Amino acid sequence: MAVDIRRGTDRFSERQAGRITKHAFSFGEQYDEAHVRFGPMVCHDDHLLRQGEGFPEHEHADLAIVTWVVSGAVSHTGPDGEATLTAGQGAVFRTGPGARHAEVAAAPQTRFVQVWLTDPEPPAASSYTSLAGGGVETEVLPGAVFTELRLGDLETVVLPVAPRVHAFVARGALLRSSLAEPLHDGDAFLFTDEPAHEVTAGVPSELLVWQFS
Numbered sequence: 717m718a719v720d721i722r723r724g725t726d727r728f729s730e731r732q733a734g735r736i737t738k739h740a741f742s743f744g745e746q747y748d749e750a751h752v753r754f755g756p757m758v759c760h761d762d763h764l765l766r767q768g769e770g771f772p773e774h775e776h777a778d779l780a781i782v783t784w785v786v787s788g789a790v791s792h793t794g795p796d797g798e799a800t801l802t803a804g805q806g807a808v809f810r811t812g813p814g815a816r817h818a819e820v821a822a823a824p825q826t827r828f829v830q831v832w833l834t835d836p837e838p839p840a841a842s843s844y845t846s847l848a849g850g851g852v853e854t855e856v857l858p859g860a861v862f863t864e865l866r867l868g869d870l871e872t873v874v875l876p877v878a879p880r881v882h883a884f885v886a887r888g889a890l891l892r893s894s895l896a897e898p899l900h901d902g903d904a905f906l907f908t909d910e911p912a913h914e915v916t917a918g919v920p921s922e923l924l925v926w927q928f929s
Contacts (some may be wrong), residue, residue: 720775741754757926782831800840860928869920885901891917895913
């Protein structure tokens with residue numbers, strides 16, 4: 717049993733023209749042996765982009781890439797064509813054995829969270845599907861379930877129970893609890909073999925929650 721609190725201020729920040737990215741795990745030249753992965757999650761990036769900036773076409777293989785837009789809009793281009801996600805929308809891009817895609821901000825001050833999951837059984841061809849929010853649990857891959865939770869001021873929610881749970885504060889803040897001092901925008905709980913835990917929003921908040929079995 718373990719509770720890890722990963723503060724947004726502790727993430728490795730990468731700054732380029734028109735983009736700020738905060739990496740939760742080792743990425744590129746930045747290696748942190750204490751933060752390499754969490755179950756199948758090998759990347760959890762928090763991107764803030766200027767309109768027109770982003771990631772030009774590049775290739776990935778054997779991953780499920782999950783994009784959730786917190787503010788603004790993201791334009792996706794891939795083998796299945798083009799799609800635009802706006803705030804409160806998400807999508808899953810399964811790369812299969814290899815596929816190229818691009819993600820570019822389609823609005824000013826676009827912020828989105830992108831998660832990479834290792835895909836144990838990659839499909840023969842890539843796919844791009846929408847991802848529901850509003851408390852709907854979606855099994856993205858076998859044993860990997862995503863839920864977006866929206867909490868009102870002082871609203872309490874019980875986080876799910878699973879061998880591993882990752883709960884990221886995308887917007888807002890959680891009140892001080894027996895687990896930790898307040899969590900703010902960009903902070904996360906990482907639970908391993910923990911019982912159910914309650915969290916309470918100090919202001920209207922959005923949580924992105926993963927369960928891994």
